[in-house]
Amino acid sequence: MTTREDSGALVRRMQECFNSRQFDQAADLHTPGFFSHPLGTAGFEAGKDAWRTLTTRFPGIRVVAQDILVDGDRAAVRSTVEGLDTPDGDARPMLFEIFRIEDGRFAEMWGASTGFPSSASPEELLD
Template sequence: MTTRDAANAGLVQRMQECFNTRQFDGADELFTPDFFSHPLGTTGFEAGKDAWRKIVARFPDMRVVAEDVLVDGDKVAVRSSVEGMTPDGGARPMLIEIFRVDDGRLAEMWGLSDGPQRSALELG
């Protein structure tokens, strides 16, 4: 893995750590001002922080755990399991997200998920 690849992977891992520790405002520096979320259809990270706040209000013990992180140039793909959403200990939901990195910051994101986190965000 090149130094740039490691830095790009680390950027996504820092973003997940901001989510897991609920330091949502601390994630601001990780995103470009014109960050675009394809799942939310929004520009800027404010909508992302709002989505984070909504999901943890519904699932206060929620955490994301990177299972696989793959880097290809300016793209970082991460497959994450989601903890704290299944009280009966059932199968953990999964997230698959792809980020585009621009000048050391997250510039664009595509994502798919299964499980209750998807409906929680759609319901607001």
């Protein structure tokens, strides 16, 4: 069983992998059958491709967890996104993600975003 502390550490480790561009190491944090609902795909390969797209287009992009709430095998994460130019006065972009954790690894993910400039929206970039 994964503890509350383990779940929080797993989320922080995944963000560390994204922020340091260690995409292959992030794959080890996901189960072989990991399913991304936003991407509609199984496996983490599509997630790595999405991360590469974002970091190529926005080399300074970083995610920083503001809240990690754990309930059983689920972790809900609210993260700010740094390194994107937003019009003056606009709020910093945010990600909202829910993960299902199985045996200490991510098994499933749901997500949404807000406050992204239209050129940087994860949903737009990955279409």
